Amino acid sequence: MPEGTQVDETLVSIKNLSFSRGTRKIFDSISLDFQRGKITAIMGPSGTGKTTLLKLIGGQLKPDQGSVIVDQNNVHQLSLKSLYQLRKRMGMLFQSGALLTDMNVYDNIAFPLREHTALSEAMIRSLVLMKLQAVGLRGARNLMPNELSGGMARRVALARAIALDPMMIMYDEPFTGQDPISLGVLVELIKKLNTILGLTSIIVSHDVQETASIADYIYVISGGHVVGQGTPEEIENSNSEWVRQFMHGNADGPVPFHYPAKDYIEDLLSYL
Amino acid sequence: MIQLTRQLGRFTLQSLAKLGRGSLFLGHTLSGLTDILLRPGLLIRQLYFVGVLTFLIIVISGLFVGMVLGLQGYYTLSDFGAEESLGVMVAASLVRELGPVVAALLFAGRAGSALTAEIGLMKATEQLSGMEMMAVDPVKRIIAPRFFAGFISLPILAALFSAVGILGGEMVGVGLLGVDEGSFWSQMQANLDFYDDIMNGVIKSIVFGFVTSWIALFEGYDAIPTSEGVSRATTRTVVNSAFAVLGLDFLLTAMMFGDD
Numbered sequence: 010m011p012e013g014t015q016v017d018e019t020l021v022s023i024k025n026l027s028f029s030r031g032t033r034k035i036f037d038s039i040s041l042d043f044q045r046g047k048i049t050a051i052m053g054p055s056g057t058g059k060t061t062l063l064k065l066i067g068g069q070l071k072p073d074q075g076s077v078i079v080d081q082n083n084v085h086q087l088s089l090k091s092l093y094q095l096r097k098r099m100g101m102l103f104q105s106g107a108l109l110t111d112m113n114v115y116d117n118i119a120f121p122l123r124e125h126t127a128l129s130e131a132m133i134r135s136l137v138l139m140k141l142q143a144v145g146l147r148g149a150r151n152l153m154p155n156e157l158s159g160g161m162a163r164r165v166a167l168a169r170a171i172a173l174d175p176m177m178i179m180y181d182e183p184f185t186g187q188d189p190i191s192l193g194v195l196v197e198l199i200k201k202l203n204t205i206l207g208l209t210s211i212i213v214s215h216d217v218q219e220t221a222s223i224a225d226y227i228y229v230i231s232g233g234h235v236v237g238q239g240t241p242e243e244i245e246n247s248n249s250e251w252v253r254q255f256m257h258g259n260a261d262g263p264v265p266f267h268y269p270a271k272d273y274i275e276d277l278l279s280y281l
Numbered sequence: 282m283i284q285l286t287r288q289l290g291r292f293t294l295q296s297l298a299k300l301g302r303g304s305l306f307l308g309h310t311l312s313g314l315t316d317i318l319l320r321p322g323l324l325i326r327q328l329y330f331v332g333v334l335t336f337l338i339i340v341i342s343g344l345f346v347g348m349v350l351g352l353q354g355y356y357t358l359s360d361f362g363a364e365e366s367l368g369v370m371v372a373a374s375l376v377r378e379l380g381p382v383v384a385a386l387l388f389a390g391r392a393g394s395a396l397t398a399e400i401g402l403m404k405a406t407e408q409l410s411g412m413e414m415m416a417v418d419p420v421k422r423i424i425a426p427r428f429f430a431g432f433i434s435l436p437i438l439a440a441l442f443s444a445v446g447i448l449g450g451e452m453v454g455v456g457l458l459g460v461d462e463g464s465f466w467s468q469m470q471a472n473l474d475f476y477d478d479i480m481n482g483v484i485k486s487i488v489f490g491f492v493t494s495w496i497a498l499f500e501g502y503d504a505i506p507t508s509e510g511v512s513r514a515t516t517r518t519v520v521n522s523a524f525a526v527l528g529l530d531f532l533l534t535a536m537m538f539g540d541d
């Protein structure tokens with residue numbers, strides 16, 4: 010985008026979104042904005058609904074209330090057809106990679122191209138090899154998904170997510186369960202893709218250090234609310250007890266170590 | 282008592298909800314027919330897989346069932362001095378009943394359970410979700426070709442089962458027990474009716490193909506996405522398919538042969 014044009018700088022905007030699973034409220038009227046071309050991180054402990062939030066943005070789940078606007082489209086009011094059109098411009102990297110297990114690496118990356126374009130096999134080949142080169146796995150094109158390490162599977166999934174040149178990409182826990190080398194590779198890749206391709210990136214994670222090192226802006230969510238937001242420095246120096254506990258990994262704090270239970274002594278004695 | 286009523290009520294509601302989800306799923310799957318007509322390759326690939334999975338078991342079982350029919354039929358018929366009718370007896374039992382029913386049960390146990398496990402695992406590993414996010418409808422791309430492949434192949438498998446079974450009956454009846462070969466075949470030709478016997482068998486196997494494919498794919502799609510959930514769904518496919526096939530067989534038989 011050239012500077013100074015009249016373009017809304019917010020690509021994704023979540024307004025007063027509420028969502029429940031059964032009787033449990035996962036989100037209670039939360040609002041978040043994601044700027045174009047930036048890396049925005051959503052952090053929070055496991056089970057707070059980070060994956061759920063990505064599925065709400067992608068239109069796989071419907072909110073009880075509130076709206077999600079992606080590039081001026083209200084995701085949950087689109088027809089199925091327009092939603093699918095929009096999704097072609099949204100890449101998503103699932104926690105597990107979600108590679109198709111009956112195809113090799115090459116065919117996995119070619120899959121969205123074959124489904125959505127009428128390109129010749131020669132063109133598809135060039136594109137697939139370019140994407141694989143970008144994630145450093147051009148030599149692994151003939152491997153099957155079960156032959157890949159966790160880090161490699163995520164890089165293949167990343168290559169697939171950028172196959173259709175999307176405007177944005179959502180990463181679900183990209184760093185979880187990676188060895189230090191794969192972790193470094195993934196951090197570099199996410200940053201590189203963001204700058205080179207001008208992507209808007211949304212990273213959902215509970216890995217504090219890695220995420221803070223590449224994010225431009227961070228939201229910390231817990232208990233269905235945004236409990237902190239700001240640049241990594243602002244979050245680091247936050248004076249919210251809760252944010253501090255999360256960022257520094259203290260065992261006890263506003264989030265208690267113990268799952269809610271009745272009094273310990275009483276519980277022990279209640280059998281007698 | 283109240284407990285029992287409550288459980289019964291919950292069970293009924295859950296079953297109804299599942300039936301509703303299943304019907305929507307079926308509608309969605311059938312709407313994938315247009316996509317399949319545009320890309321027949323997807324269907325042919327699945328037909329090949331179903332064929333590979335079930336061909337051998339159908340041929341072997343068909344042979345043995347036919348041989349048993351030959352033996353049993355011979356002992357019963359020879360009491361009345363009617364051994365020449367062995368051909369009709371074997372062929373009618375196979376074409377009308379055993380072909381469609383046994384082929385459907387074998388199909389559910391072999392191909393159906395494999396389909397449930399495949400779809401359930403794709404769900405558990407987020408492959409279906411991943412496809413949705415790539416703007417590919419997994420029901421049309423993954424489920425529909427498998428559904429139509431099952432639906433098309435069961436009538437063919439049932440016909441194969443009957444054909445091999447008749448050969449098995451002939452091997453035992455003519456080969457071992459000395460029934461006259463000419464009357465074995467000519468009695469069969471003279472007494473089997475194309476419409477009443479053969480077409481009715483074909484209609485049955487078309488219905489069974491539809492129902493067993495639907496059950497197998499829906500159980501996979503509706504499975505709880507964990508390893509335990511998938512294994513339970515696989516069991517349900519076999520059990521529910523067996524009930525559905527046997528129940529429908531009775532209904533269809535009553536409808537087809539009830540008026541004569």
Ligand SMILES: Nc1ncnc2c1ncn2[C@@H]1O[C@H](COP(=O)(O)OP(=O)(O)O)[C@@H](O)[C@H]1O
Nearest residue numbers: 030031035053054055056057058059060061062
């Ligand atoms: N399909 C589902 N059905 C019911 N509850 C679910 C389902 N998926 C997730 N949940 C619940 O929703 C909550 C949020 O899940 P999730 O978004 O996966 O959390 P996170 O990604 O932050 O770890 C969890 O408590 C989880 O148990």
Ligand SMILES: [Mg+2]
Nearest residue numbers: 059060104182
């Ligand atoms: Mg998650």
